[in-house]
Amino acid sequence: MIDTTPLVKKLGAFVALSDAELSVLATLLKRRRSFVAGRDLVHQGQSDQAAYILASGWACSYKLLEDGQRQIVDFQIPGDFLGLRSVLLHVSDHSIEPVTDIEVTEIHVADLLEAFAHTPRLATAVLWAASRDEAMVVEHLVDVGRRNAAERMAHFLLELAARLFLIGQGDRTGFACPLTQYHLADALGLSAVHVNRVLRQLREEGMVTFRDGLVTFDDYARLAEFAQFDPSYMDQANPLLR
Amino acid sequence: MIDTTPLVKKLGAFVALSDAELSVLATLLKRRRSFVAGRDLVHQGQSDQAAYILASGWACSYKLLEDGQRQIVDFQIPGDFLGLRSVLLHVSDHSIEPVTDIEVTEIHVADLLEAFAHTPRLATAVLWAASRDEAMVVEHLVDVGRRNAAERMAHFLLELAARLFLIGQGDRTGFACPLTQYHLADALGLSAVHVNRVLRQLREEGMVTFRDGLVTFDDYARLAEFAQFDPSYMDQANPLLR
DNA sequence: CGGGTCGTTGACGCTCTTCAAAGCACGTGG
DNA sequence: CCACGTGCTTTGAAGAGCGTCAACGACCCG
Known part of the structure; x- marks a missing residue:
């Protein structure tokens, strides 16, 4: 499945996934969707049931302040998760905007959590991916702070x-x-x-x-x-x- | 086990853990250790095999720049993980300093990953905890940036x-x-x-x-x-x- | 009593923001 | 085909916010 290549490559960097695990991963991927540049996928405060994997194009996640200022937290490129944190927490704490026209593959949270039960190594891989994302936010904080x-x-x-x-x-x-x-x-x-x-x-x-x-x-x-x-x-x- | 109370309370906020799952969690906890204020637990660049759960006192995680400036990324209070990201990634990308004298409980990564295989809901709970930590770093970034x-x-x-x-x-x-x-x-x-x-x-x-x-x-x-x-x-x- | 850490305050100046204006590339409609 | 708008880039001038330097005081512990 061509869609998953960047993701599989990324996860594979931490956990060598078996064919069985890869096929479980493939079943998680639901429909393909497209979004146009500049129109938010996810709004701050929204409750989500789905996350996405970016297949092509660039996106950014950001937070808005009441006075209209915004802080972009991170940019996402193909292979990155979009809104993973939004679905693990109850409501999205940020918004996501496509920087270019993008294509994504949808994943339902319930499916993902269910898959962890049968494919624990997948859980480890996703935890690693989340840690890597956090490490990038941390470095970004150092950038801005110091x-x-x-x-x-x-x-x-x-x-x-x-x-x-x-x-x-x-x-x-x-x-x-x-x-x-x-x-x-x-x-x-x-x-x-x-x-x-x-x-x-x-x-x-x-x-x-x-x-x-x-x-x-x-x-x-x-x-x-x-x-x-x-x-x-x-x-x-x-x-x-x- | 009194040590785990803050952690269990925190994880329980996301995943209602069963007695069986709680007992698995308990077996992960190895020895209790103490550290004095100001003396780093973990150094940037170090390779770790253990993470900790803070039982009492305050700590902070930070990164040093070459010119001696430092950026504190987050403070940890009882119930928080110390160095979880350090062990999932290969080397620690940050240092950890006890702000006060602290007491911690040690967890070995290998044990934690092994436990995920038998107790997938624990993996979900830990993933949630990591997401919540990330959300706080993100808010911190907004603080400093805007x-x-x-x-x-x-x-x-x-x-x-x-x-x-x-x-x-x-x-x-x-x-x-x-x-x-x-x-x-x-x-x-x-x-x-x-x-x-x-x-x-x-x-x-x-x-x-x-x-x-x-x-x-x-x-x-x-x-x-x-x-x-x-x-x-x-x-x-x-x-x-x- | 002396040294170390932390808190406090003033003077000065650099980094960055704000305000303002103009230019360029584009698409759209007349 | 040209007028016009819109989004992005570019540049200047003025000033605010925050850092740096310097000094002093309070407290703790040896």
């Missing part, structure tokens, strides 16, 4: 590149990036105006160029040094559970 | 109060708080000097007083309004899985 605007931007772009590389999109020279400067601002806790200035600075210093939907690393090594980028938190090593 | 210093402080103190209330420590009038202003600064992405100024401001405006290890809510309603505090993300509702 790095200045330029370091924050550099670190963020390097993290995105590393995640995209894992699913075969982009390399050390750069990647295609559908985000606007407003997305970057809301993710990094900056104003859009300042995002623009920081991008200019990084470009003029010959480290990275963000233009026309393309991120180009002009000097990857220097950028990584500048951002103090250490990808070990993404846990892209070998399976722990064999 | 709230000013005073709102951030107010929101943070209200969240702590709500968590402590769940385990029977503190109420709407306030709580005992062993944190220093340096802890608050490292958690909120501020300087210790500015933390002091913000605390003075909140105190002079009659909303909350932080003094001598005690947080006193002088006007809870106004503080909650000021911080736009909405505790729903902590998911303190009824069990989803019965």
